[in-house]
Amino acid sequence: MENNILLEVKNLKKYFNLRSGFLSQRFAGSVKAVDDISFFIRRGETFGLVGETGCGKTTVARVILRLVPQTGGEAIYNKVNIFKLTSREMLKIRREIQVIFQDPYASLSPRMTVGDIINEPFEIHKIGDKRKRIKKVKELLRVVGLNPEHIHRYPHEFSSGQRQRVGVARALALTPKLLLCDEPVSALDVSVQAQILNLLTDLQKEFNLTYLFIAHDLSVVKHVSDRIGVMYLGKLFEVANSEDLYKKPLHPYTMGLLSAIPIPDPELERKRRRIVLEGDVPSPINPPSGCSFHQRCPNAQDICSKEEPELKNYSKNENEHLAACFFAGKPI
Template structure:
């Protein structure tokens, strides 16, 4: 767990929003609706820690991090990076900051240019930022290949000559090339085998310790997030519904949606897995074009109270020390018969490697 304290925030996100217009017509387009992909998300990220972001597909995780990196222009809110408000900066003004904000993508093959050699792919950022001579850049790339566990002699190979795990190591090396402060990992292990997942996760943790990196880590696998994160934020339909320290959230979730997600996490012990009660949510994820009023989760919530949950939107507010939840009726305890034993029995990801 991270031991960083308050007052050393690398990233501050305040009420961030990203809305996409839905239009009709070919020549004369008319806006008929709006998709609120990210709708008022706020959090801070301290130097040297890892924030895990989880939620169902379509909840806005990837859109959120793309807005933070200014790959998408936010509709509203603020993004403060290293004490500087970058929300309104142009592409030209953002360029000097790009070297401190890098990304590792989900697909380890599509994210690499198949027509370029590995040396060019990793060293391209060095060239764009004018770092070093050609000989120094080549030496730096070979050092990075060795750092991520590849052979420096692979400098002249093409991406198709590597396995999926090796390609993702190349993606990690590319992100490290310009010594960034922040690395966003957008589901970096979801396309890999379980044993390879463990290797990549352990590599990321080793690099964090060695270089003092800060991660935003997106994943669907809650065991993966538990293994690598210091804090975890749960998103639902564009909003953050819970944010807490990793162990606190996994042992004492407060939002009913978080409890339902955790109840579906596979447990290595068959006896405990059979004994626990799984929380099954009714209905489907609402249409983001026409989300429910007030609390977005209330149509599927087992703790729904008519006249309150469907009238007043719950704010993301502290319920305990560093534990924030957006719910009018938070869970008193995890809705399982043996919650604490279930978490204790969950095997860490590194056991697969």
């Protein structure tokens, strides 16, 4: 493996157990939210994770952060398996891995001033004295494009875009190396969304950050990412650099997803052929046998309902374009 890899996720699994009844604790099967996925992120790059509701993309981030325990697999950050660390060791690593959440309304405490919110990481990790902290907080506010004089304001005094900036400032406080961005712009209007995307791109250059960018909107993910992984029902279906994914998708689900997103260009849309995937995403409690996409897939053959396709490389270069499909590359 290359040595410029910052995070490598290997065979990651997260199953949530279901219990039947209200009081009884009888085991009633499990939801495979993340089912054996592997990917890596190089230093300084943005890896996008895209998929529809319930595909497990957020769970991936939560497991990496150890906010929920993994069911299996490894997450190797800087040659260390995060899952094997003691909680004290983990605290150290948390300084380097920070997160930006989706909802700027729910992720900031309404009872704390933005100054206190951004200052909290310093307190938890016992960094600097009061004067230094205030100076740093003001600097962070400036970096994310907010007025440092607003340090004593409360979240409700800000618009959603400004709140998301506060969230970014908090995440940057401890000069992290890896930022997990979980749907950072999906709650925002287009003009504000563009402001935040630009901010994230600028910060990446300025602080040499590595991003795991999770979102459902493929055009946003493609805009910010160097490489993209497409998830469906807990599995990775395709991994490629973003140009290849758009220009020569190999997995039929990726093809359908790309085709489903209208491009804001009327003339182009009139010419574009539309593939509409039929049906709904199946329930993760009782996923279909074989390839979990076979019921919706126009290319499905007998084998697809019987065996599960492996994520394999289809490029000349190692690990460059992976897909999990028996008929990868076949147009739909």
